[in-house]
């Protein structure tokens with residue numbers, strides 16, 4: 416018998432994960448089979464994420480420094496930089512504009528009363544995050560001792576250091592040929608290990624989905640159904656219509672080809688809710704299935720996983736309008752403009768880890784005088800919403816690598 420392909424295995428893992436999770440939800444959390452089932456899926460899911468995280472930092476370090484070194488040789492570096500950043504900013508702006516449009520149209524939260532959630536809010540102490548402090552912290556986090564950054568999985572600082580190292584490698588030319596060769600080989604080795612980790616993806620994804628579905632707070636989901644529906648459908652609209660249109664318009668690559676080539680990364684993003692943990696798989700999908708050159712993917716994807724977050728940007732804006740509706744405040748055009756700008760900053764600054772967007776959202780709410788404690792209302796459903804927005808975040812990064820490749824290597 417022929418063994419099914421990895422993609423098919425991942426698809427089966429997803430279907431089984433959702434089905435078993437729903438069955439567990441039905442049986443109830445105290446059922447003996449559910450307790451042991453959840454214990455095992457928790458172990459397997461965590462193991463899968465640990466493996467991805469284990470390889471993440473060596474991969475980011477090698478892929479960016481080697482990528483920059485190779486790009487600079489071809490004198491294309493500045494075009495890659497500019498087109499990547501332009502693409503990141505433009506797509507995030509589109510996502511936020513979509514969120515504002517749909518939220519203003521459907522007004523989720525307007526039928527609800529903030530008093531319904533008083534209990535949840537009382538037990539929640541929002542950490543103050545004023546913009547100047549956030550900016551100072553962000554800036555301070557950019558340049559860090561590389562060994563500390565590597566050891567602490569500080570992705571953004573590793574990205575910055577690897578960029579600088581890549582430039583130094585080029586400046587040094589032949590003098591550093593050995594180091595460049597060493598890094599290239601280290602990158603090849605890490606990609607080989609990623610291939611092994613991928614073989615476990617069907618089990619890891621199944622385990623994560625069992626836990627996710629089994630532990631869903633269904634009652635809260637019902638209360639916030641309209642908000643969930645607006646956020647999920649707007650995020651899907653961005654992922655299924657807007658991004659593919661941009662891709663097709665600029666590169667003539669069809670959405671089907673995009674989704675086929677990136678499905679392992681998209682499903683992993685959905686199950687892990689972490690762009691960073693998904694990065695090893697995104698890199699593999701982009702280079703091996705979508706034929707993005709390693710030097711472009713190696714630069715655009717790690718950078719995108721840390722700063723380019725369309726789904727998060729969209730969510731930050733939609734959630735702010737939802738909370739404004741809940742507390743009965745009508746945000747003026749001017750205030751919505753502030754929400755627009757702050758949602759952008761909050762998404763740029765959120766690291767690619769689960770629920771990171773919730774932390775930076777405090778800043779968006781405070782900027783227009785909304786109560787930060789209201790985040791407590793959204794926390795119980797965040798694990799679920801995070802799945803969809805992280806998937807679109809990762810899709811945006813992969814589309815970005817294809818677009819940048821097209822516009823720079825003409």
Ligand code: ASP
Pocket residue numbers: 688689690691724726727765766767768769770771772773801804805808
């Ligand atoms: N989980 C998201 C990501 O990793 C970030 C967020 O919380 O929005 O892309």
